[in-house]
Amino acid sequence: MxxxxxxxxxxxxxxxxxxxxxxxxxxxxxxxxxxxxxxxxxxxxxxxxxxxxxxxxxxxxxxxxxxxxxxxxxxxxxxxxxxxxxxxxxxxxxxxxxxxxxxxxxxxxxxxxxxxxxxxxxxxxxxxxxxxxxxxxxxxxxxxxxxxxxxxxxxxxxxxxxxxxxxxxxxxxxxxxxxxxxxxxxxxxxxxxxxxxxxxxxxxxxxxxxxxxxxxxxxxxxxxxxxxxxxxxxxxxxxxxxxxxxxxxxxxxxxxxxxxxxxxxxxxxxxxxxxxxxxxxxxxxxxxxQFFYDMETQDDKKKRYNNQTGNDNKKRKVDFDQGKCWFCLSSPKVSKHLVISVGNESYLALAKGGLVDDHFLILPISHHQSFSIVPESILNEMELYKKSIKRYFSGTNRVPVFFERNFKSSHCQLQAVPVPKNSIPIIKEMFQEMAQENNIELNDLPRHSQLQQIAPPGTTYFYVELPDGDKLYCRIKKDFPLQFGREVLASDPILNLNERIDWKDCQISEQEETKLAQNIKIKFKPYDIET
Missing domain, CATH: 3.60.21.10 (Metallo-dependent phosphatases)
Known part of the structure; x- marks a missing residue:
């Protein structure tokens, strides 16, 4: 305190x-x-x-x-x-x-x-x-x-x-x-x-x-x-x-x-x-x-427009244009200079405006909405990346916290943020405390359960895997603080980086991002997955 x-x-x-x-x-x-x-x-x-x-x-x-x-x-x-x-x-x-x-x-x-x-x-x-x-x-x-x-x-x-x-x-x-x-x-x-x-x-x-x-x-x-x-x-x-x-x-x-x-x-x-x-x-x-940020996805805006105009597109199937996705690796919009490693079906990149320099994202190469619905082959490779990240951080006496917010996002992004190893006993407490403060119902998942069993397709949720093996899950029904995961990890008892809660406040130039990614790519190479 x-x-x-x-x-x-x-x-x-x-x-x-x-x-x-x-x-x-x-x-x-x-x-x-x-x-x-x-x-x-x-x-x-x-x-x-x-x-x-x-x-x-x-x-x-x-x-x-x-x-x-x-x-x-x-x-x-x-x-x-x-x-x-x-x-x-x-x-x-x-x-x-x-x-x-x-x-x-x-x-x-x-x-x-x-x-x-x-x-x-x-x-x-x-x-x-x-x-x-x-x-x-x-x-x-x-x-x-x-x-x-x-x-x-x-x-x-x-x-x-x-x-x-x-x-x-x-x-x-x-x-x-x-x-x-x-x-x-x-x-x-x-x-x-x-x-x-x-x-x-x-x-x-x-x-x-x-x-x-x-x-x-x-x-x-x-x-x-x-x-x-x-x-x-x-x-x-x-x-x-x-x-x-x-x-x-x-x-x-x-x-x-x-x-x-x-x-x-x-x-x-x-x-x-x-x-x-x-x-x-x-x-x-x-x-x-929503005064500060336009937090609606394009799908949200289309739905709102249809509701206002009376258009009914329920019967119309819309194919997703991967060329317009910021995270599909084949898209011209993806920030390729931030990519650290590319596997067969998933890849590893630095988060733009990361909490720390080596704040990672694990993402499927092709378009999938969330971690809960990726095919088994992609899931297995993403699990390999998680193990590699754990080994990478262990050399600096840190452990990763993995979390995903499947809400107002269009592409699966499993975030990996390193925290000091000595903070392990308080991480769960901080998630629960800040969830309570924000009126969020954050539940424990059985250790051997899979997210795929809990969140069927179309479910919006927040999910976190803690270094001690515990898993926490929140079904998002209405509004949800978009920076919740970052806010918890940035808190004083964990990273003490309150000024970096919002990624928009942490952006650097593309030239600086490229240099940072090149340095981390070299450090991560000994821990990279085999493809």
């Missing part, structure tokens, strides 16, 4: 840097060390001379401090021109919008500025548009097929309707109009903490449970915290501390625990739409789930 992160959050500094950093120094000595200080609202003010000693090094900021962009045109010139710029030691300007991924796994999304209204004359630097919130949402969801949420969302402006369902006596009066766009962003990114400022008051809303486009999903809760100005005369709270284990390294059962004061989400169902301007009447839940 990852260590907790100790974080301080400050409201509008407005140029009162001595008071801010003095208070942080005291708290850090007494209760620290803290990992971050996050500043929301207006960091700069009319007079920013108190920052000069920190810039010239005569004073030191005690904790790594992150600030976001301006909310007023008058403050623009106080900020660096480049995002991600260090203003002075321990003071970093993140930028107007984006996602910061800490080494600890902490995910911090941020967006400064105010939602522009028709009467506003503010520049684009200090206003929020639909493109801004979409960009932040996309950054959070990229490479996250099983997106849970983020740890912290920093915004300057409050979201619209945030006080809704708060039945306590803490509901503030006379706050400015909140932002619809920020409400949409919060609903999309599901932060565990949403922090902001600008209103000059301290307000902590009871936690609310995020909505889901899938009724079966367990969503995390969000705590909204607004902070007052640094050193305000009313003595409203302007500094907030929290202890947080990164969301992706926290068990889902812990995230699902409810509190006695928890409420429903204050945001309307329309905030689940894939675009901020969409409404619930035009929202397609499938579009929301």
């Amino acid at each position: 990852a260590e907790k992160q100790k974080i301080l959050i400050s409201g509008d500094a407005e140029g009162r840097f001595n008071l801010l950093f003095s208070k942080v120094t005291t708290i850090n000595k007494k209760n620290g060390p803290f990992d971050f200080l996050l500043c929301v609202g207006n960091f700069f003010g009319v007079n920013n001379s108190e920052l000069l000693p920190y810039k010239n090094g005569t004073k030191k900021i005690p904790v790594p401090t992150f600030i976001i962009g301006p909310n007023r045109d008058s403050d623009i010139e106080s900020y660096p021109e480049e995002d991600g710029c260090e203003i002075c030691q321990n003071l970093t300007y993140l930028g107007k919008r984006g996602l910061y991924n800490a080494e600890s796994g902490l995910k911090l999304a941020y967006l400064s500025g105010l939602e522009k209204d028709d009467k506003s004359n503010q520049s684009s630097t200090t206003t929020i548009t639909e493109n801004d919130v979409i960009s932040v949402r996309n950054s959070c969801l990229k490479g996250q097929p099983c997106f849970r949420g983020i740890d912290i969302l920093m915004t300057s402006q409050w979201p619209l309707d945030i006080t809704k369902f708060d039945g306590s006596n803490r509901v503030p009066d006379n706050i400015s109009n909140g932002s619809k766009l920020i409400a949409w962003l919060a609903a999309q990114t599901k932060p565990r903490y949403h922090v902001c400022a600008l209103e000059g008051i301290h307000y902590e809303r009871p936690p609310y449970r995020n909505q889901s486009s899938n009724d079966d999903n367990i969503e995390i809760a969000t705590r909204f915290v607004a902070l007052a100005r640094v050193g305000n005369k009313e003595k409203h709270k302007w500094l907030y501390a929290l202890n947080l284990t990164p969301v992706d390294r926290t068990r889902l059962t812990e995230l699902a625990i409810k509190t006695t004061d928890e409420t429903s989400s204050p945001y309307p169902a329309s905030t689940l739409a894939s675009h901020p301007s969409a409404t619930t009447t035009t929202t397609n839940k499938k579009d929301d789930v």
Whole structure:
């Protein structure tokens, strides 16, 4: 389990840097060390001379401090021109919008500025548009097929309707109009903490449970915290501390625990739409789930088209065109530069965007949909490749995990990913734990059973063979996280490669792929099957 992160959050500094950093120094000595200080609202003010000693090094900021962009045109010139710029030691300007991924796994999304209204004359630097919130949402969801949420969302402006369902006596009066766009962003990114400022008051809303486009999903809760100005005369709270284990390294059962004061989400169902301007009447839940990737196969699209137009092709037999398959070896589309070995009826190739350099695929040469229906002669040769791969990995104290996802794929691909030998005792536990978190029913298969006995033709499934001989199987009935196998193996206890869950984030140039394949082909040759 990852260590907790100790974080301080400050409201509008407005140029009162001595008071801010003095208070942080005291708290850090007494209760620290803290990992971050996050500043929301207006960091700069009319007079920013108190920052000069920190810039010239005569004073030191005690904790790594992150600030976001301006909310007023008058403050623009106080900020660096480049995002991600260090203003002075321990003071970093993140930028107007984006996602910061800490080494600890902490995910911090941020967006400064105010939602522009028709009467506003503010520049684009200090206003929020639909493109801004979409960009932040996309950054959070990229490479996250099983997106849970983020740890912290920093915004300057409050979201619209945030006080809704708060039945306590803490509901503030006379706050400015909140932002619809920020409400949409919060609903999309599901932060565990949403922090902001600008209103000059301290307000902590009871936690609310995020909505889901899938009724079966367990969503995390969000705590909204607004902070007052640094050193305000009313003595409203302007500094907030929290202890947080990164969301992706926290068990889902812990995230699902409810509190006695928890409420429903204050945001309307329309905030689940894939675009901020969409409404619930035009929202397609499938579009929301599949925002990042076109995960439909060509067959899926044909079926959907036939359903929409009333065409009935059930009686028409369509011959598969192997020339259009990415994995049939005779196809002009196959990536032949990744091929490591070719047998009589199957071949071995490197996976494009592999988890590790020698992440293999075992595939039939001719077209077959899945491992469960390949003819016996092909199955036998694929088994020989599995044995060769085991011998190849054993020389580096690693063992392979074999898995197949026969869902939204057109050609049998048995993946072979090497993991450290000492991880064998925890691999099954991680598969089961992450299956539970994703509401996946993953069952044990008898050791001597064959996949062909369990999955008749036409069955969609996920299948994995573990190094200790155990086999796990899931019958896919509806949706399934496409990167599930990679996500489990990339987890901290096994490969600790969370940044490589999505193969699209791991692609290299064809020239680099060719060089890598040539090197591995040489290493694999002593273990190759005899044909």
